[in-house]
Amino acid sequence: MGVKGALTNLKVLDLTRVLAGPFCTMMLADMGADVIKIEQAGRGDDTRFMGPFQKGESAYYINLNRNKRGMTLNLKDPVGKELFLKMVKKADIVTENFRPGTMEKLGIGYETLKEVNPRIIYAAISGFGHTGPYKMRPGYDIIAQAMSGLMSTTGWPGGEPTRTGTAMGDVLAGLSCAIGILAAVNSRNITGIGQKVDIALVDSAVASLEIINMIYLVEGRVPQRIGNRYESTYPYDSFKASDGSLVIGAANNKLWQSLCQVIGKPELAEAPEYLEVKDRVGKHEELKVIVEEWTMKHTVQEAFDLINKAGIPCAPIMTIDKIVNDPHIAGDREMFVKTNHPIAGELTITGSHIKLSDTPTSIRTHSPLLGQHNAEILEELLGLDIEKVKELEGKGVL
C-alpha cells in the first residue's frame, strides 16, 4: 500500500466475517497492515446483506472493512485451496472466525498452514474458544454476554438481566485478538516462528468483569444489578434533570464536599452521616433524592455547567445524534470521518480510537467491492496474469 503506518510490514489473509473478526482486522488495517479480505466467491461477507444501507450498499460492511483489499476465493475448490496455501507462504497472519474445526475440514487448519509457513501467525476468534467441552457451541454476541455474567450485572434492581446495547462480546474479542496477534508478531521477531492465537468471545467478556468476579471470589456475595450506581463510592450515579439525565462521579470526600456547595447544601459537607465514602455508599438512596432534588430544577446543560465548573466529574448522557456532531469527539478526536464509496457515495464512518503520534492511523481506502482486487492481489503475490485470473473467475474458483 506504500502508506505510512505502524503495521505496514504486515500482510494479513483475513477470512473473518460479520463483526468480531472484521473489527480486529479493521484496527490492523487502520494502522497500515495490508489486510486482504478473502470472501466467499459469489456472495461475500454476510454483513453485505445487513443494514443500515445507503444506495443499496451496507454501511455495516463499509465501516468495518475500510482500508482492506478484497478478493473472492472458493476454499472448497481444490484449486482455490492451492491458491490459498501459496498465498499463506507470502503472508504474516491468517485470521478466521469459523466454528472450531471448520478450517481443518477445509484442509487449511493451523497444523497444515504452519508446515507451509512456520512464520505464520494464525488467529482464531470463536464463541467459546478452541478447547473445552463447549467449544462446538455456536457463540453469537448475546450468548457471550449471557454466559460471562455481563448481563447478570447490568440493569436495575428487581429488573431483568440486560444486554449491553452494542455487540460488546464481539468488540471485546476483536480487541483481544489484535493484542494476541501483535504479541505474537513481537515473539516471532525473537523466535522466528509464528503461533496460534485462540480468542473466545466468552473469555473476553469474563475478563472484562474482573472486579465483579473478585466480589464473589472473596466475599462469596453474588454481585447484583444496581442500576447506574457503583458499589464502591457515592454519589457516582445518574441523576434526572428537567430535560434528561446526567451522570456525576463525586468519587471521593473532596469531590463530595464540592458537590454539597454546588447543590446549595453546604451543611451536608460536614454532616457526620455522610462523612466517609462507606457512609455515603450505605446511604445512597437518600443521597440520590437529595442530589436529584437539585438537578431536577435545572436542565442537563445548566446542571452540567455548574458541576463541571466546580471540577467535579460529570457528563450529560449523550445520544448518538449529539455524539456524531460533538466538537471534541467528532472534531479534535476525529472519531467520525467523512469518506467516499464508489456506490454508496459520501458517508461518515467511525474513526480509529488508537491514536499514535508518529504513525497515525488513517482511513485511506473504501471497503472493497466483492472481488475488487482479485487480479491485483494474485498478480502481486503469485504472479498470475489477468487471463489466468479471468479463467479462475469463470470457473468459480474466485
Place this chain on the structure above:
Amino acid sequence: MGVKGALTNLKVLDLTRVLAGPFCTMMLADMGADVIKIEQAGRGDDTRFMGPFQKGESAYYINLNRNKRGMTLNLKDPVGKELFLKMVKKADIVTENFRPGTMEKLGIGYETLKEVNPRIIYAAISGFGHTGPYKMRPGYDIIAQAMSGLMSTTGWPGGEPTRTGTAMGDVLAGLSCAIGILAAVNSRNITGIGQKVDIALVDSAVASLEIINMIYLVEGRVPQRIGNRYESTYPYDSFKASDGSLVIGAANNKLWQSLCQVIGKPELAEAPEYLEVKDRVGKHEELKVIVEEWTMKHTVQEAFDLINKAGIPCAPIMTIDKIVNDPHIAGDREMFVKTNHPIAGELTITGSHIKLSDTPTSIRTHSPLLGQHNAEILEELLGLDIEKVKELEGKGVL
C-alpha cells in the same frame, strides 16, 4: 524475569493507577513483559484501599497487578525524578493515566522522555485524550459510558439509560492501549524510534458502538433502548423460564425453523407472517410471547438442553457464582486461577483471555507489596547498592 512469554524482551515503567492503566499492563505482564509498577512512596495505588479485601489486602489490587514488580518513587523529589529519567534510558515503554499535563508538570513529559531515550514508547490513558476542548475534564468510567452513547442504548424501552455492570470504559481503554503499545513496538523495529500512544476512555467506548453509530449516520434515526433484543434479527433475545432466564439466538431462517420444531409449533416454520428475518423483526412482540409460552413451562436447564440439542445458539443467563465454577470457563479455558499472596493467602483471580499456543500467558508472581522490589530493581537497572537504597528510603525518595 527469565520466564517464557510473548513479550519477555519488553521492560515497562508503569505509572498507572486504579483500573484502565493497570488492566493494560496486566495483560502485558501476563504475556511476559517485565512490568515495573512505580507507586507513590508511602501510599501506593489507590486500589490498595479498595475492596473487596482478604485479610486486609485488596483483591482488586492483587488481581490487576499480578506478574508485576513493584517499587516506590517520589517523582516530586528532584532525586526521585533523576532516578526515573535514568530508568527511562533502560526501558522500552512508559505508561501513565494521569490527567493530561501532569507528567509535564513533573518534568517527565513525553518530550523530555524521548530526548532521554528516543526509543521510548509513551502510552497515556485519559478520559478524553490529550487533545481537544474537553481534554482537562476528569474522566471516570461512568463519564465515558455516558458521553459515548453506550448508556443511551443500554436498557429497556421507557426505562432509563443504563450503565453496563462493569467499568467497561476502563476495560475498553486498557485493551486499546495494549494494541497501541504493541503496534508501536512493531513500528519501532522498523524505524528505531518510539512514539506516543494517546488513548481516551471516551474514544474507546465510541469505537465499541460503531454499528449503532452507523444507524444514525445513514438513516438519521437515533438508536433507542430496546432491552435484550437485537435490531437486525429475531428471535434473538432473552426469554423467561420457570426458574430464571435464558437467551436464544435464532438469527437466520434455518434456526428459526428449527426453533419452531423445538417449541412444538412446527406450523409456524411455514407461516408467511414470520417467513423472513425482516418479518420476524417486525413481529418481535408477538414472537416473544410465543417463545416464552414454551420456555416458561421449562426450567432454564431443560429449555437450554432441548434448544442446544437442536443446534440453536442459546445460553443460560449465568451469575458469577456459576461462572467461577464452570467446567469450561474456569476449567479448560482457565479463566479463574488459584494463586497465593504472602498476606492475603490463597485466592482465586481472573486468568488471561489472550490464549497463545507457543508462548502461553501465565500467572507467575503475586502482586507486589508496596516497595517490595526497590532494591532489586535499582540494583539491576542503575547499579545502586542496598545501602544507597536504604538511604533513599530513609529520605522519602522511595
